[in-house]
Each structure stands twice: as structure tokens, then as C-alpha cells.
Amino acid sequence: MKFYTRKLIKPGDLNANNTLFGGALLKWIDEEAGIYAMTKLDTHKVVTKFISEINFVNSSKQGDVIEIGLEFKSIGRTSITFSCIVRNTFSKKTIISIDKIVFVKIDENERASPHGKTIDNLGFTVKNKPL
Numbered sequence: 001m002k003f004y005t006r007k008l009i010k011p012g013d014l015n016a017n018n019t020l021f022g023g024a025l026l027k028w029i030d031e032e033a034g035i036y037a038m039t040k041l042d043t044h045k046v047v048t049k050f051i052s053e054i055n056f057v058n059s060s061k062q063g064d065v066i067e068i069g070l071e072f073k074s075i076g077r078t079s080i081t082f083s084c085i086v087r088n089t090f091s092k093k094t095i096i097s098i099d100k101i102v103f104v105k106i107d108e109n110e111r112a113s114p115h116g117k118t119i120d121n122l123g124f125t126v127k128n129k130p131l
């Protein structure tokens with residue numbers, strides 16, 4: 001898993017309990033994973049299709065620095081799937097884990113569209129399965 005964007009938790013990111021608001025975190029993850037999908041599929045025309053069960057493992061508080069990690073899981077005809085872990089940059093404690101985030105390439109009519117990518121031309125290796 002590669003960790004990309006880091007975020008400093010600020011007052012505007014907190015919920016009523018003064019811990020990180022889950023909605024803020026999901027927005028950052030969706031954006032980060034969306035950009036990752038765009039770079040891998042070579043198009044900005046991607047939409048979030050599916051997010052699997054989300055496990056809020058630990059809370060985070062103001063002043064914490066967190067980092068968003070993504071890992072390639074699979075590629076389909078129109079879709080690409082990642083898993084995600086967000087952790088505290090210093091303690092490495094997991095804040096959230098998501099098993100599957102699916103993005104779909106769309107055409108000018110907003111319909112699912114083949115991206116033409118395969119496991120071979122993406123340049124990824126699937127975990128524990130060297131290509």
C-alpha cells in the first residue's frame with residue numbers, strides 16, 4: 001500500500017465530539033482515490049461506483065496528521081478497484097479501512113465505458129501474485 005496525501009486535522013474537520021468527522025475523511029478518500037483512478041486509467045472521466053463496508057477503527061483529533069493509503073485490487077472492463085487505509089502519520093494507528101472502492105470510466109453521455117486497461121498494461125502486480 002502506498003500512502004499519498006497527508007492532512008492536518010483542523011477545527012473545521014471535527015464532529016460534535018471534537019474528533020475527526022467521518023464525512024470529511026470520506027470526502028478526502030473519495031477525492032484521493034478518484035485522482036488515483038484518473039492517473040491509472042488515463043482519463044479524468046471517472047466516477048465513484050461503489051464503496052464497500054467502512055471500518056472506523058480509531059478516532060483522530062485536532063492537530064493529528066493523517067495519511068491516505070491506496071492499493072490496487074483489480075481491474076475490469078470499465079472499472080478499477082482499490083482498497084484504502086488511512087492512518088496516523090506518526091503513531092501509524094489505523095483510523096479507517098475500506099476493502100473496496102470502485103471507480104468506473106464514463107463516456108460523454110455518462111455511461112460506463114471500456115477503459116482499455118489490463119493488469120499487464122497497468123504495470124501493477126497483484127499482492128502475493130507476481131506477474
Ligand SMILES: CC(C)(COP(=O)(O)OP(=O)(O)OC[C@H]1O[C@@H](n2cnc3c(N)ncnc32)[C@H](O)[C@@H]1OP(=O)(O)O)[C@@H](O)C(=O)NCCC(=O)NCCS
Nearest residue numbers: 047048049050075076077078079080102104106110111112
Ligand atoms: C457509473 C455508472 C455509469 C455505471 O452504470 P451501470 O449501469 O451500473 O454500469 P455497469 O453495470 O456496466 O457497471 C459498470 C462497472 O461497475 C461495476 N459495478 C457495478 N455495480 C457494482 C457494485 N455494486 N460493486 C462493484 N462494482 C460494481 C461493474 O462490474 C462494471 O465493471 P466492469 O465493466 O469493470 O466489469 C452509473 O451507475 C452511475 O452513473 N452512477 C453514479 C456515479 C456517481 O455519480 N458517482 C458519484 C458519487 S454520487
